[in-house]
Amino acid sequence: MGWRSMFSILRRNSLVPLLLWVQVALACAILSNVVFLAAQKLEPMLAPSGMSTRHLILASQIHSQGRAWTQGEVRGATRMLREVPGVKAVSVAMGVPLTQDIIFDLALEGSTGAKVGVNAYAGKGLVDTLGLKLVAGRDFRPSEYRATGIGGNFKTAKQPVRPIIITQALADALFGGKAVGKLAHNPEVRVHQDYRVVGVVRHLLRNQLNLANDGRSDDSVLLPDYVKSSTLLDFAIRVAPGTPSGVLKQIRKVIHDQFGPLMGPDAKAVVNFYDVLRARAFESQRDALWMFAGIALTVLIVTLVGIIGLTGFWVQKRTRQIGIRRALGARRGDILRYFMAENAMIVGAGAVFGMLLAYVGNHMLMQYYELHALPKSFLPTGAIAMLVLGQLAALGPALRASRVPPVVATRSV
Amino acid sequence: MFGYYLELAWRRCRQNLSMMALLVLTMAIGIASFMTATTIFGALSGQPLPGISNHLYVATMDARQTVDKDNNTYDTPQSLLNLRDARALIDAHRASAQFAAAQSVTTLATSDGKISSLAIGLMGYGPLMSTLGVPLRDGRPWTQAEQAARAPVVLIDSKLAQKLFGTTDAVGKSLQMGSQSFRVVGVTAPWKSRTQFLGLTQNSDGPLSQDMQFFVPVGAALDAGVGPISSGKCGNKAPVISFQSTDLGHCRWIETWVALDTPAQVKAYARFLDGYARAQHDAGRFAYAPHARLYGTMAWMDVNHVVPDDVSLNLMLACGFLLLCMINVAGLLAARFLRRQGDVAIRRALGAARRHVFAQHVVEAGLLGLIGGLLALPLTLLGLWIVRMQPVSYAAAAHFSLGVFAGLVALALAVGVVVGILPAWRVCRQPPAIQIKLA
Secondary structure, three states: OOHHHHHHHHHHOOHHHHHHHHHHHHHHHHHHHHHHHHHHHHHHHHOOOOOOOOOEEEEEEEEOOOOOEOHHHHHHHHHHHHHOOOEEEEEEEEOOOOOOOOOOEEEEEOOOOOEEEEEEEEEOOHHHHHOOOEEEEOOOOHHHOEEEOOOOOOOOOOOOEEEEEEEHHHHHHHHOOOOOOOEEEOOOOOOOOEEEEEEEEOOOOOOOHHHOOOOOOOOEEEEOEEEOOEOEEEEEEEEOOOOOOOHHHHHHHHHHHHHHHHHOOOOOOEEEEHHHHHHHHOHHHHHHHHHHHHHHHHHHHHHHHHHHHHHHHHHHHOHHHHHHHHHOOOOHHHHHHHHHHHHHHHHHHHHHHHHHHHHHHHHHHHHHOOOOOOOHHHHHHHHHHHHHHHHHHHHHHHHHHHOOOHHHHHOOO | OHHHHHHHHHHHHHHOHHHHHHHHHHHHHHHHHHHHHHHHHHHHOOOOOOOOHHHEEEEEOOOOOOOOOOOOOOOOOOOEEOHHHHHHHHHOOOOOEEEEEEEEEEEEEEOOOOOEEEEEEEEEEOOHHHHHOOOEEEEOOOOHHHHHOOOOEEEEEHHHHHHHHOOOOOOOOEEEEOOEEEEEEEEEOOOOOOEOOOOOOOOOOOOEOOOOOEEEEHHHHHHOOOOOOEOOEEOOOOOOOOEOOOOOOOEEOEEEEEEOOOHHHHHHHHHHHHHHHHHHHHOOOOOOOOOOEEEEHHHHHHHOOOOOHHHHHHHHHHHHHHHHHHHHHHHHHHHHHHHOHHHHHHHHHOOOOHHHHHHHHHHHHHHHHHHHHHHHHHHHHHHHHHHHHOOOOOHHHOOOOHHHHHHHHHHHHHHHHHHHHHHHHHHHHOOHHHHHHHO
């Protein structure tokens, strides 16, 4: 039987195929949007950190009340942390990965003309302490560091051109590849700051994880600032491999003893291993992923049930016709193929309409919400899933149809 | 007739249990996901203070006093004003009630300093308590005279009173706030709005409001060194210290809210506000054309995206999903009804009118919808429980209520009937003769 007769059968009994078609279209639209939303949540979780994270401890939310911590207090605490057995390196920092207590963001424009908003981390020796891989250039020299801090009492020396370390992704975006020695500047008029790239690291995860999608996870830089006096501090601490985990307790004690008195009764520093902090930072993302997976699965099951039910009914309704066709010489394979092809036709038409629906729906939602445009590559995911699902669902009823003996043609149903 | 149809429907349901279970379950899942999403959406949208915030409007204007070369435009309305402007607007008494307020977080302690508590509250100017309808348990709000004299008086809520003094009977007691001793003149019942709407631009803690634990006149608070959560937007010359600063002369940090009852009053006040702002601009205080505008509470919450995007997005997804389930059930029902075309044909031949056949099938669909609704109830509870377990800022909004239940039952019935109409129509349209022949 040709496509044309198949089509005319569909047209004459339009209700069931129509319902099937609408259902597939809707499921396809929902599915591609859900898969896209899930991918958006998944991206920061899969992004490489760039750090050697196994023996890394991060401390954050060390927040003083009343006055800023002095240079002496910061130095004293750093020294005491270095004396904890097992500790290899300590950096006082403004901003550390995975925590957003200090968000240091700036805009950069390089020779390609692309403007990129980046997260900056500042602190002495962060390349070593975080375990970053330099792929080009060098680390900062001790003479390049200048004082920084929030609410601290000091003068910041003006540097017309500041050294900066960027990631490979930024080197590609800002300079189209080789970046060492090149100049970038902050395009915001108010700031007037030039930066010279001295080093490039392979990866470095930004701390604004909500922005770490669409290939922006590596939009981070290091600045040659050392924390002199500040109301808010972070620490990055590297311990030697094989250090017993009791080291965490000792580090917490040092931080509590040194900073606790000024922190006020309700404030609490967060000190933990990178992996623990990572699990916490991605908790909501993980939950959202489960939710999206649940939605996708339910959509698939509901659609599967729908297709099985409708195809089954249709086969049953046409048992007599099948019997006649069999009696006229159609083989079982012919019947099976016919029903599979019919299913592919309806589901395919639904999927095409569904892709359109997904695209339009996404663009309508974008007008109201901060949503990203659904990339065209996501549209076929839903469509292909629907086609596979449709064929799977139709297989049972189609097999049943192919087993209809020719003799039913001679009797009523 | 209706009862007979119900009985028929019930019998038919029992005949094919697995099919029915499938139909009902599909409907239940669709309804439950929709109800879960709507419950959360409903809790986060709507009036934050029903009956009160309907009449409240916030004053917005471009009140920058210095030229900001990098940001000459004024695209988003700004509700934060300099204290001087807020005071001038309140003291003009042009609305039926008006107050200025900013949130503050500070430590309140007993005079001996033994018991202390970090609390969040409002610094206000004008009749804040009565306008917002904060319920007083004891004492009184601060008076005009106390406000003018910057007298150190404060109101606290009963929970904080219990914590600090061991009793809710705290009127007349003293407590330490910032650098000064404040006298408690009133104790309020615990009070919060359903969702945040005051100080939206300063407090990004999520859409749900917290209990306001203290209320203090702004002048006395600043004198004691207690500042707002954020100093808001300061002019170029101001020092950039934002948290809890009281050096606010250059800054815009306090909101002015007015109560207006009729559209005519709103119009008149908008004119007054515009006139005030223009006068400031003409006098050289405001650097830009002020674009003064009043926003109603709901409009203001819309502008500031109080309902998180993912909540509305989930609602959209749930809507789509419910629609999918409904189409699915409609298809399965069509299959179920059309299988019985023979019975229908015989009924028609025996004299049943089309509308009778139609009614019978719609009743059957409605019954299935109701059963689906019953099943959706535990599923909705499960869905809300799952949301409450999430680390999201609006988790506490996921609560089941009588209203939700009523909505669920109505929705289930409507879904059943709507879903049944198409298949029922299809089945009753069939001419009887052909069907009998086929059967």
